[in-house]
Amino acid sequence: MPVNPGIHYQKAEEEYREAVTIQDKLKALKKMMALVPKHKSSENLQREIKERISRYTKILQKEKQQKKGKKSKFSIKKEGAATVVIVGTTNSGKSTLLSKLTNARPEIADYPFTTKKPEIGTMDYEGIKIQIVEIPAIFEHFEASQDGLALMSIIRLADLVILMFNNEEEKRLLRKELEEVLGEYIEFEKVKGLKDLIWRRLRLIKVYTKVPGGKKQFPPLALKKGDCIKDMAEHIHKDFIKKFHFARVWGKSVKHQGIRVNLDHVLEDNDLVELHMK
Ligand SMILES: Nc1nc2c(ncn2[C@@H]2O[C@H](COP(=O)(O)OP(=O)(O)OP(=O)(O)O)[C@@H](O)[C@H]2O)c(=O)[nH]1
Ligand SMILES: [Mg+2]
Structure with missing residues (x-):
């Protein structure tokens, strides 16, 4: 069936072609999206419109950020x-925790709102580097505050959030303020083994490699739970798959230690992989 989008759609398309500003282009594209027939033969067209909408939205967002100067202010380069x-309320011990887990030395003081910008440190977990960021304290109507949006977007991009608070009321405040951005999180408790808990909740595994006759390499590689040897490829070398012959594995992922495996073998935490290349 040919795509027959109708007169209103065609008008919207004309608007789109003639639009000069990004705002007008987006407006027309959204109209087109609403008017395009939603059947199978127009799937490509729908996809194309969607892609354009997302492209123009991104440009617009970027422009807005640059205008406000927010991007340069708080953007954080993900590392590790x-x-x-x-994330937490004021005086809940965020900076104290950051300085315990990492090499960072943020100011720690008993007056409120000591931390005024994101503080960044690196935690070493058995050779694997994990980036840890302290966000200035959360308070009521946080998103609407001066740096609210920029800081919220850092929280949104986190792989894991550690929530810190002094009492139940502050915990409720955090839940409410962060509703939109909170993904994976743990509530901080003074427990030993926080580093291990962070590691487990990140759902990462560390895998050691060696060459035949060589020693176990340090540091290990950080992979995602469920990753196989093929997934190791991008962490090692782009020609890895082409040159791969087979591997031998020691550890939890194999019943028989040192057994030969192929690229699709799924690895487990602390596995040792001996790579045999062509
Ligand atoms: N008693 C006690 N005091 C703590 C603990 N953790 C932090 N403090 C104290 O609480 C105060 C605030 O600690 P910070 O680590 O600066 O707290 P923060 O959450 O970073 O605070 P802001 O950056 O100001 O929002 C300091 O005086 C710390 O010494 C703790 O576990 N026990
Ligand atoms: Mg602080």
């Missing part, structure tokens, strides 16, 4: 195997 963000 994952990014964990410490």
Whole structure:
């Protein structure tokens, strides 16, 4: 069946072609999206419109950010195997925790709102680097505050959030303020083994490699749970798959230690992989 989008659609398309500003282009595209027939033969067209909408929306957002100067102010370059963000109310011990987990030395003081910008540190977990970021304290109507949006977007991009608060009321405040951006999170408790908990909740595994006759390499590689040897490829070398012959694996993922496996073998935490290349 040919795509027969109708007169209103055609008008919207004309508007789109004639639009000069990005705002007008987006407006017309959204009209086109609403008017395009939603059947199978127009799937390509629908996809094309969607892609254009997303492209123009991104440009617009970028422009807005640049105008407000927010991007340069707080954008954080993700580094390491994952990014964990410490978020909480004031004086809940965020900076204290950051300085315990990482090499960062943020100011720690008993007056409120000591931390005024994101503080960044690196946690070493058995050779794997994990980025940890402390966000300035959350308060009521946070998103509408001066740096609210920029800081919220850092929280949104986190692989894991550690929530810190002094009492139940503050916990409720955090839940409410962060509703839109909170993905994976843990509530901080003074427990030993926080580093291990972070590692487990990030759902990462560390895998050691060696060459035949060689020693176990350090540091290990950080992979996602469920990753196989093929997924290791991008962490090692782009020619890896082409040159791969077979591997031998020691660890939890194999019944028989040192057994030969192929690219699709799924790895587990602490596995040792001996790579045999062509
Ligand atoms: N008693 C006690 N005091 C703590 C603990 N953790 C932090 N403090 C104290 O609480 C105060 C605030 O600690 P920070 O680590 O600066 O807290 P924060 O959440 O970063 O605070 P802001 O950046 O100001 O929002 C300091 O005086 C710390 O010494 C703790 O576990 N026990
Ligand atoms: Mg602080």
